[in-house]
Amino acid sequence: MKTEIISIGTELLLGEITDTNSAYIASQLPLLGLDLNFMSTVGDNQQRLIETLRQAWQRSDIIITTGGLGPTQDDITRESIAEFVGEEITIDHTLVQKFEELFRYYKIEMPPSNIKQAAVIPSAEIIQNPRGTAPGWWVERDNKIIITMPGPPREMQLMWTKEILPRLQQKIASAAIVSKTLKTFGLTEAEVDERANPFLSTKNPSLATYAKFDGIYLRITAKASTEVKAQELIAQRENDLRAILNDYIWGVDSDTVERIVGALLTERGLSLATMESYTGGFLANVITNAHESSKYFKGGLVAYADDSRISFGLSKQLISRYGIVSSQAAEAMATIAREKLGASMGISLTGVMGPEEIEGQPIGTIFIGLDDGQHKRSFSKNYPGNRLQVKQRAVTSALFELRKFLL
16 A cells, blocks of 8 residues: 655754654554655645645555644644545544543643644544644545644654554554564675675565664565464574674664663673763763663763863873873773772773864774773774764764673
């Protein structure tokens, strides 16, 4: 079935916010075996939205919209769909009552404008919003479907998972579709593409590659008469890919490198401490994203200025001779973290996040230090990107070096 996504909101056209909703929905549709043919962005203009709906209706079977379901005057998705299908809007008083109960629960007086969100047309089935007051619509006419969802990503994604995805699965359940993602690190997208090339042209299971901040992902999607048969196709293709990518594959599906590192530390009965300079505590923050990190993570030191580094124990002579952006400083920082916080292992990060060079080192230069009490190691990397991107890549690289060290 041909599918189309329409994102609604003038703020998207002005670049004030990024449209992450379309990307999220686009990543979900292959799991249903749905082909995404078009994506559009429309401002808060009723006539232009109606024209976009008219075009979508002519060329697609399923139209998914996000945004324009709020209580303000520029939220015009409901009115536009009503005019497009030629139906009159009425207020669902049961919904109004639910809104009032919700506002009472939070001890807030409900603005009269929220009543607008209870608007409905005869052919629309209300889709509940577990995280907000903007319900969605499911409209079926002439063998076509219009699905409306709210714009805030946290509301849209939960509505998709809890309400829309199960309905679509029931609607198009002619076969079982299963997907699995393999996550790699250490190869460029071109290198992964070259190695996996023999399988990229196959239709079932299909294979697609994606560049992410923590490596290159390969998503395998299989379709079969039953889920068991689809899983068998997935397993066979996974074996093929593991044979050519072997140690570069570090996880699957929802795995994160911080969780994997945490599991390795727990398995070996080890504890960890960090010391960071220009990443400002980002490494410690990511480590604590893992569940039960308190069992193995002792804590982190953030030494952003020279006097704080010296107060933690980094010698003036070392800084003077090698600089803070150096392998020597990184190793010394890892040792300080391990000793001061009483951990089995210390890991450190120092580098140049931008916007200017430091000690003659170019932006994107990072040094990672590791110390387990018996061995010290350091690693040098260089990453492109802005300040936040370099920080993120530095932290990811540090965790992968730690994973390799533990293995």
